[in-house]
Amino acid sequence: xxxxxxxxxxxxxxxxxxxxxxxxxxxxxxxxxxxxxxxxxxxxxxxxxxxxxxxxxxxxxxxxxxxxxxxxxxxxxxxxxxxxxxxxxxxxxxxxxxxxxxxxxxxxxxxxxxxxxxxxxxxxxxxxxxxxxxxxxxxxx
Amino acid sequence: xxxxxxxxxxxxxxxxxxxxxxxxxxxxxxxxxxxxxxxxxxxxxxxxxxxxxxxxxxxxxxxxxxxxxxxxxxxxxxxxxxxxxxxxxxxxxxxxxxxxxxxxxxxxxxxxxxxxxxxxxxxxxxxxxxxxxxxxxxxxxxxxxxx
Numbered sequence: 001x002x003x004x005x006x007x008x009x010x011x012x013x014x015x016x017x018x019x020x021x022x023x024x025x026x027x028x029x030x031x032x033x034x035x036x037x038x039x040x041x042x043x044x045x046x047x048x049x050x051x052x053x054x055x056x057x058x059x060x061x062x063x064x065x066x067x068x069x070x071x072x073x074x075x076x077x078x079x080x081x082x083x084x085x086x087x088x089x090x091x092x093x094x095x096x097x098x099x100x101x102x103x104x105x106x107x108x109x110x111x112x113x114x115x116x117x118x119x120x121x122x123x124x125x126x127x128x129x130x131x132x133x134x135x136x137x138x139x140x141x
Numbered sequence: 142x143x144x145x146x147x148x149x150x151x152x153x154x155x156x157x158x159x160x161x162x163x164x165x166x167x168x169x170x171x172x173x174x175x176x177x178x179x180x181x182x183x184x185x186x187x188x189x190x191x192x193x194x195x196x197x198x199x200x201x202x203x204x205x206x207x208x209x210x211x212x213x214x215x216x217x218x219x220x221x222x223x224x225x226x227x228x229x230x231x232x233x234x235x236x237x238x239x240x241x242x243x244x245x246x247x248x249x250x251x252x253x254x255x256x257x258x259x260x261x262x263x264x265x266x267x268x269x270x271x272x273x274x275x276x277x278x279x280x281x282x283x284x285x286x287x288x
Contacts (some may be wrong), residue, residue: 038237038238039235039238040237042228042229042234043234044227044232051225051238053198053200053201053238055198055199055264056266081268082185082187082194082196084189085189085194086187086189087186087187088186088193089184089186089247090185091180091184092184092185117201118201118203118265119199119265119266
């Protein structure tokens, strides 16, 4: 990991891009191609919404995990649908999708919701309720 | 064990934005993302003995919003990918996905049976199947002699 990436990993934020491209990712063990899907992130009153383009991925083939503050999306694309065909002109190649993010404590991990529609994944990352000032009762005795 | 945890008072999101900017600069990646400078959607053209198949990566559409036409040997597809209605322009923290109207045209190498064109849209991938027209009998062209 470069110094540049360390800088990112160390500063605060609701969500951070993690090191999907480096280190112990499935990229090193899984055969075939692996792509970093394009994403959009926007803010709403409730938190953040993340969209990712995952063409060719269906809900059964999508693995979305939150583990130790890390949100990992891995989408497997069905192969072989054009296997018997001979390519004449090729602009894109087919591969799986992997991208990971680091969530801060300000995201309520329990309430994360995701939906995959027509090859687009939408993840809602609700902001955790801000801790309100709380008076601590001091018991006597 | 601490009873209070002091939260950072500065806004977290502007910070997030700066991180993204830095990251993007770092990898020489354009902020507008994959859509910029590249065609959308990306197409593949394939064939077998009976037909041509055009596939396109078109995530995020409704099938009925994709227009597929054939005009004089060209297959044309077009549509419009809109950003989510709820997303305000200034609320985006990261924007890599293509949005907006698009059109692609691809020249078909051979005659096809236009009326048998079939288009399927599954999991964000458009697949257009174009049966090849059977090659006709060789036709002798009479050459007329000039005056």
